[in-house]
Ligand code: ADP
């Protein structure tokens with residue numbers, strides 16, 4: 001049987017997870033989550049979509065990307081066939097759809113139909129991923145405080161620690177914790193009305209409710225909540241009217257002793273363009289942070305993630321991953337998934353050499369944090385013949401300002417650093433300076449093909465620089 005020899009399913013899952021991190025939430029909802037795995041044949045992956053319209057779109061917009069990712073992951077040339085299949089959901093397609101919609105989970109609201117409804121399961125009225133549980137969260141020194149506070153809230157919502165703000169960088173477990181709170185309460189106190197939403201969804205719903213003259217319904221939904229969980233509130237920056245709405249929602253619930261939990265990717269005082277009164281509300285209760293895990297915790301997380309998986313990975317390989325991936329838990333998980341997929345496809349045990357080789361490819365492919373700001377500054381400095389010292393320094397001469405701005409622009413485009421972090425690395429500048437520089441270079445790229453070419457070249461050089469130094 002071809003399926004036994006060729007099984008691209010784990011690779012397809014990896015492709016989906018990589019695409020999620022580069023596509024917008026809207027694209028994930030509209031297209032990616034509609035694609036499901038069908039079968040594998042000799043050098044061919046068969047995918048299905050529910051309509052001709054979607055097939056045409058996916059074929060023109062994503063097929064090449066999918067093929068090239070498969071090529072990178074498998075080392076083989078894999079053809080992709082997209083067929084049309086009206087879906088009666090199989091467990092496989094549900095799994096894929098759920099994965100494809102990690103950020104999309106939050107979007108499964110009344111106006112966005114879930115692509116693959118969970119037919120047999122008791123319907124849950126909260127759009128929280130059931131996989132995010134306290135039990136599956138590995139606690140380390142970096143997260144113990146946030147974990148304990150979250151657990152206390154889940155056990156006694158609205159009693160203490162209200163409101164609660166969990167903050168920390170990308171991939172450190174904010175969503176996992178806030179959704180664990182929701183799952184725990186849903187399980188143990190099902191009579192409580194839980195509302196989980198990302199700040200982005202809150203904003204979209206609010207704007208939509210205005211357009212459709214349904215603000216009372218919108219307000220009602222939030223007013224009825226006993227537990228309101230809002231993920232990623234940094235999204236509210238610069239959105240004055242949504243902030244105002246959030247302020248009222250906050251006050252209503254807080255005065256009624258309802259539990260409020262928020263997450264944010266940075267401390268509240270580093271948010272810009274947030275009304276002071278709202279800032280003040282967010283910080284009113286308890287603020288807990290999540291830090292990147294230390295090596296021991298990274299190893300414990302990797303071991304935990306291996307449990308229950310059919311594939312065995314030796315401890316020296318796990319240690320290797322734990323040492324090399326020090327950015328965040330999401331990157332750790334991605335590395336592990338990739339190695340497991342590889343091992344399953346080739347039916348081979350992962351050796352250290354294989355791990356090195358495989359992880360090298362993964363991390364040169366996507367946006368990442370391990371590409372350091374300093375290496376980008378060096379590449380740009382070399383090109384313009386300006387020293388890194390001057391790029392980070394105070395000089396405001398034209399010959400230094402342009403390279404500095406271009407370097408900031410490149411850092412912002414190809415890494416995950418926030419404007420605050422970039423400002424800090426560029427000689428302690430304010431994040432607004434970084435934003436201004438990025439805007440200016442964007443403008444120049446649009447109006448000047450020469451600048452656009454140079455910047456593209458520099459980006460390539462920065463990426464090669466990193467590859468060579470590995
Ligand atoms: P954030 O919302 O902070 O960007 P997530 O909560 O989405 O991060 O976490 C990214 C991934 O890492 C998720 O799959 C999550 O389950 C996992 N993860 C994060 N922290 C932990 C942890 N301490 N233990 C186990 N898994 C974790």
Ligand code: MG
Nearest residue numbers: 174175176231
């Ligand atoms: Mg998150």
